[in-house]
Amino acid sequence: MTESSEANRPAPMEGHGAYNRSSRVQAAGSSPAVPLLERAAREVALPLSPEPVVIVDYGSSAGRNSLLPLGVAISVLRDRAGADRAVSVVHTDLPDNDFTALFQILASDPDSYVHDDPAIFPCAVGRSFYDQILPSSSVTLGWSSWAVQWLSRVPALIPDQVQVAYSQDAGVRSAFYEQAADDWRCFLVHRAAELRPGGRLVVLSMALDDHGDFGYKPCVVAIYGAVLDLVDEGFITNDEARRMVIPTVGRSRQDFTAPFAETGSFAGLTLEDIDIFCGEDSIWTEFQGHGDAEQYAARWAAFSRASVCPTLAASLDDKAVRSAEFIDRMEARMIARLKVAPEPMLIPLAKMVLVKGSS
Numbered sequence: 482m483t484e485s486s487e488a489n490r491p492a493p494m495e496g497h498g499a500y501n502r503s504s505r506v507q508a509a510g511s512s513p514a515v516p517l518l519e520r521a522a523r524e525v526a527l528p529l530s531p532e533p534v535v536i537v538d539y540g541s542s543a544g545r546n547s548l549l550p551l552g553v554a555i556s557v558l559r560d561r562a563g564a565d566r567a568v569s570v571v572h573t574d575l576p577d578n579d580f581t582a583l584f585q586i587l588a589s590d591p592d593s594y595v596h597d598d599p600a601i602f603p604c605a606v607g608r609s610f611y612d613q614i615l616p617s618s619s620v621t622l623g624w625s626s627w628a629v630q631w632l633s634r635v636p637a638l639i640p641d642q643v644q645v646a647y648s649q650d651a652g653v654r655s656a657f658y659e660q661a662a663d664d665w666r667c668f669l670v671h672r673a674a675e676l677r678p679g680g681r682l683v684v685l686s687m688a689l690d691d692h693g694d695f696g697y698k699p700c701v702v703a704i705y706g707a708v709l710d711l712v713d714e715g716f717i718t719n720d721e722a723r724r725m726v727i728p729t730v731g732r733s734r735q736d737f738t739a740p741f742a743e744t745g746s747f748a749g750l751t752l753e754d755i756d757i758f759c760g761e762d763s764i765w766t767e768f769q770g771h772g773d774a775e776q777y778a779a780r781w782a783a784f785s786r787a788s789v790c791p792t793l794a795a796s797l798d799d800k801a802v803r804s805a806e807f808i809d810r811m812e813a814r815m816i817a818r819l820k821v822a823p824e825p826m827l828i829p830l831a832k833m834v835l836v837k838g839s840s
């Protein structure tokens with residue numbers, strides 16, 4: 482890609498707590514991975530007292546969806562390590578993330594893991610997980626949900642879509658899949674460096690199902706259609722639309738396991754468990770009960786707005802001025818499109834456990 486700008490990198494989720502309010506799909510999708518984290522907390526090698534137990538949340542966004550899984554892990558670790566052992570909880574995300582909403586929710590949400598435990602020390606780091614974030618051999622337990630499908634950069638513009646999974650351009654597709662393969666290895670190398678010997682990492686990610694399907698088709702079609710609507714209305718230019726890309730890739734089981742294929746381990750990590758499954762489509766289940774197409778459309782549009790519209794808005798020429806209106810207009814156009822013919826959404830996900838070798 483020749484054009485290089487901020488638009489070539491993913492932007493964080495929508496701020497001012499919007500992601501926390503519009504990420505129930507993600508919360509439901511992550512719940513089958515929580516038992517893996519609970520088991521990892523039970524089995525992980527603990528540092529000797531008085532060293533703190535360090536838990537890291539990679540790609541936390543504004544934190545709402547981290548409260549439950551981390552709370553489950555902390556309660557197991559608390560039982561194992563004793564009431565006085567310091568537990569350091571590190572939430573990490575991109576530098577522009579909504580860390581204000583994260584700290585507010587940690588302080589005030591009734592489900593926060595912080596309450597009534599003076600030996601829990603939350604903090605945050607704004608640095609990409611494609612770099613090393615924490616000191617070597619310092620992390621006991623890692624958790625990452627709905628984050629590693631985001632690439633480190635946009636490897637190519639997509640001529641016929643905003644999401645590569647539905648592009649017909651073979652060259653562009655292979656550029657994205659190569660970037661996804663490089664990024665997965667890069668993520669693993671840095672996590673391997675940070676984990677203590679015997680440390681464990683649980684990852685939940687968007688994925689391709691066993692037929693190679695990325696899913697979310699009605700949503701992705703509505704997002705791209707909304708972008709074209711805004712061109713037709715003259716709110717964005719053809720050039721801005723051409724630069725709009727969602728740099729996420731669903732990896733297949735084979736993509737996730739490839740780095741481990743030759744020797745069974747990679748950078749000192751082994752992949753103990755991997756499962757590809759379909760997330761629960763609660764929006765469709767609720768629609769079948771209430772039959773309200775507008776409500777169905779509004780919920781999927783809110784999901785798309787909070788998670789991908791800020792990234793699309795980064796391609797606007799004068800984004801400081803027009804981003805807010807762009808995002809509002811995108812949501813309205815997505816609702817108009819999605820309500821015409823409500824359908825269930827396929828939500829392919831991968832959950833896995835990685836373990837750092839002890840030597």
Ligand SMILES: C[S@@+](CC[C@H](N)C(=O)[O-])C[C@H]1O[C@@H](n2cnc3c(N)ncnc32)[C@H](O)[C@@H]1O
Pocket residue numbers: 491492493494504507508511539540541542543546547573574575578608609610611625626627628629631632633788
């Ligand atoms: C869909 S949100 C997931 C948030 C939360 N973990 C959940 O389960 O709902 C994805 C998060 O990954 C973050 N992210 C994307 N690329 C990243 C990177 N290279 N380094 C750190 N965080 C990244 C985004 O900023 C965003 O907050």
